Amino acid sequence: MPKKEQNSTHPLVFYRAYRPQRFADFVNQEAVKQTLQNAILLNRIAHAYLFAGVRGTGKTTMARLFAKTVNCVNPKKSKTGIEPCGTCESCTDIEQGKSLDLIEIDAASNRGIDEIRELKEGIKFAPVKTKYKVFIVDEAHMLTMQAFNALLKTLEEPPEHAIFVLATTESGKLPATILSRVQRFDFKRLSSRDIVKKLKDIEQKEGIDIEPQALHHIARLAEGSIRDAESLFSQLVAFSSDKKITLDEVEQIIGSIRFEKLHEFLSHLVKRDAAASIRYLAGAQNQGLQIYEILRLATTLLEKILVLKMDAGYVSELEQEFSEEERKQLGELAAAFDQQMLRRLIREFLAALPQTKRSALPTLPAELAILETFSQ
Numbered sequence: 001m002p003k004k005e006q007n008s009t010h011p012l013v014f015y016r017a018y019r020p021q022r023f024a025d026f027v028n029q030e031a032v033k034q035t036l037q038n039a040i041l042l043n044r045i046a047h048a049y050l051f052a053g054v055r056g057t058g059k060t061t062m063a064r065l066f067a068k069t070v071n072c073v074n075p076k077k078s079k080t081g082i083e084p085c086g087t088c089e090s091c092t093d094i095e096q097g098k099s100l101d102l103i104e105i106d107a108a109s110n111r112g113i114d115e116i117r118e119l120k121e122g123i124k125f126a127p128v129k130t131k132y133k134v135f136i137v138d139e140a141h142m143l144t145m146q147a148f149n150a151l152l153k154t155l156e157e158p159p160e161h162a163i164f165v166l167a168t169t170e171s172g173k174l175p176a177t178i179l180s181r182v183q184r185f186d187f188k189r190l191s192s193r194d195i196v197k198k199l200k201d202i203e204q205k206e207g208i209d210i211e212p213q214a215l216h217h218i219a220r221l222a223e224g225s226i227r228d229a230e231s232l233f234s235q236l237v238a239f240s241s242d243k244k245i246t247l248d249e250v251e252q253i254i255g256s257i258r259f260e261k262l263h264e265f266l267s268h269l270v271k272r273d274a275a276a277s278i279r280y281l282a283g284a285q286n287q288g289l290q291i292y293e294i295l296r297l298a299t300t301l302l303e304k305i306l307v308l309k310m311d312a313g314y315v316s317e318l319e320q321e322f323s324e325e326e327r328k329q330l331g332e333l334a335a336a337f338d339q340q341m342l343r344r345l346i347r348e349f350l351a352a353l354p355q356t357k358r359s360a361l362p363t364l365p366a367e368l369a370i371l372e373t374f375s376q
Helices: 028-039 059-070 087-096 113-123 144-156 191-207 212-219 226-239 247-254 259-270 275-286 289-309 312-318 325-337 339-358 364-376
Strands: 048-053 076-078 081-083 102-106 133-138 164-170 181-186
Touching: 028 059, 028 081, 028 181, 048 059, 059 087, 059 102, 059 133, 059 164, 087 113, 102 113, 113 133, 113 144, 191 212, 191 226, 212 226, 212 247, 226 247, 247 364, 259 289, 259 325, 275 289, 275 364, 289 312, 289 325, 289 339, 289 364, 339 364
Parallel strands: 048 164, 048 181, 102 133, 133 164
Antiparallel strands: 076 081
C-alpha cells in the first residue's frame, strides 16, 4: 500500500500524502507499468520518454517512480516485475525530494531557451550518487520553439548517464522532431470504480466515515483524474469536524450536483418543458449549487445519451461509471429523446458554458440556451 510522504506539507493533502511509491500502488495504467518494469528488468532503458495524458492521471508520479527504480541500489525483483527497495539512500532521497540526480523542470514557468541551455550544461556532469541523472520536464508542450530546438540536439546525442521524461497534457503541441526521438506512453483516464477503490483505501487509513454515494459522486466529479478526486476528498475532510461526510455535504461544500437531481433536469428537457427546466435552474441556484457545474455535467450526460441513442451497446461501457439503475435511466432517456433535439441541446449548452462562468446572472445563458433549443 502507498505510504505517506515524509515531506507532505499538510496531512490533509491526500494526493501528496498517498502518492504511490511502488508500481504496485499505482491505480490502473497497467500497460505503462508493465512496459517500464520490463525495460528495467531487461536493461533496455531508453534515454527519452514521453508521458502523455489528461491531468491528474499520474504522469509525473510515474516519472519519479521510474527514476527511483532505475537508480535503486537493491531493487526487489519478482515474476510480476520490479520494485524499488524504498530503503536505500537513493530511494529515500527521491522520496524526500532531496536527490541531486533527479531534476524536475516546470515548463509552464521555465519555458525559454535559457532554461534549456542551463539544463544542457547540467547534463554534462555525471550523477552525484546514482547511476542515472533523470530529467523530468513537466508540461513539456509549453516550451518555446527555440527551447524545443535546443532540447532536440540533446535528445539526439544524450550522454549515457542521462534519462529524459517529458510529461504533457497536450502531446499534439510537441514538434514532430521531438516526438520521433522519444518512447511514448499514453496515460488513460481512470474509471470511477478505480478512483472509488483508491478513496476507500484513504478513508480506511484516515478513519473517515463517508457515505458510499458520496464517494461515487466525488469519483464522477473528478472525470478520470485521481489527483482531482484526492484533492476534493481533502477539501471535504477539511470542512468536516468529525470526519463524517454525507452526499448532501458534498453537494453543499463543492457546489456540485448528484445524478438523481441531474436526471430530474434532463427529464424536464426530454419533455420540452421549458418552464419546468428554468424553474429547476432557479431552485438549484437558491440551494447554492453552481449553475456552471449543472450545465457542464448535464452536457456530459447528454453526450452519453446521444451515443446510447445511436448505439444501445454503449451501455456496457458505462458500467464502471454508473450504477445499474443509473444506466437504466440513461437508456430510458436515450429512447425518449429526439436525436435532433439532443444535438441542438448539446450545441447550445456548450456555447452557454463559458458565458455561464463569467455572467453576473449565471442562470441566464442556460435559460436562453433552453429557450433557443425549444424554439427550433
